[in-house]
Amino acid sequence: MAEASSIGRTHQINLIKLYGFCFDPTTMALVYEYMENGSLDGFLFEDKSAINWCKMNEIAVGAAKGIAYLHAECKKRIVHYDIKPGNILLDRNLTSKALVYLEVTMNFGMPHRILLTGFRGTPRQWxxxxxxxxxxxxxxxxxxxxxxxxxxxxxxxxxxxxxxxxxxxxxxxxxxxxxxxxxxxx
Structure with a gap:
């Protein structure tokens, strides 16, 4: 619940807003901002529709700004270990927003610099x-x-x-x- 509360208080234009959550024993739910165009992987791998390269650059910059905010600018530093096209969502204007969910590691009271050693992520994606x-x-x-x-x-x-x-x-x-x-x- 503490992580969901922290994520809910994290606001930046390139992050998906968490509106609320429910941890009732019979119902567990997270309520996020609706993203009309779904995830970036649909455009990259399923060819939903073509995105011109200028817009693709805007999407990349927006995603990078959202992640940069998580790493260095928000009060509770958040390290997102699962950055991939499926976790970059697009609104009706194709503005990119990173999805931050509860499997992220929160930096509560730890040093501001987190050094990741070794391999993270899915090996076949590297x-x-x-x-x-x-x-x-x-x-x-x-x-x-x-x-x-x-x-x-x-x-x-x-x-x-x-x-x-x-x-x-x-x-x-x-x-x-x-x-x-x-x-x-x-």
Whole structure:
């Protein structure tokens, strides 16, 4: 209940608002803000409809701002261990909002810097080490252009890809802070 209360008091434009919850023994429920366009994974993997690359960049920046707020700006620091397209939801204007739910780890009275060691997340979602070699050899630009990215958006798409690769470094100290991610995407 304490975690639900903390999440309910956490407000930022790129976070989904938790309106209420019920922990009755017969009914357990969380009531979140309604997001008309569902999750980002529907647009990326199920091809709900096409999103232009300019809008995709806005979605990435919005998600990064929501996560940056959780990590560094809100009173109760929240580390979200499950950032993925299914947890980035889109409102009617395709504004991205990160879903924060009760499986997150709250930082109650702990040091402000939480060092994550080792591997987190689903292993099959991590890109192999050779992706960096492809980046340095210019092969990723070719891959991005083959994915249907219009020529005018190639630079923006490649920047988004580079930032994403920086964020999934195996060693935590090699990953940029989310505030830096926001600046790189902006």
């Amino acid at each position: 890109l192999p080490w050779w992706t960096w070699d492809m980046l340095h050899n210019g092969e990723l630009l070719v891959m991005v252009s083959l994915c249907g990215v219009p020529e005018g958006a190639l630079e923006k798409a490649l920047r988004m890809l580079k930032v994403a690769l920086l964020c999934i470094q195996y060693k935590p100290e090699e990953r940029p802070a989310m505030s830096i991610v926001v600046k790189m995407l902006d």
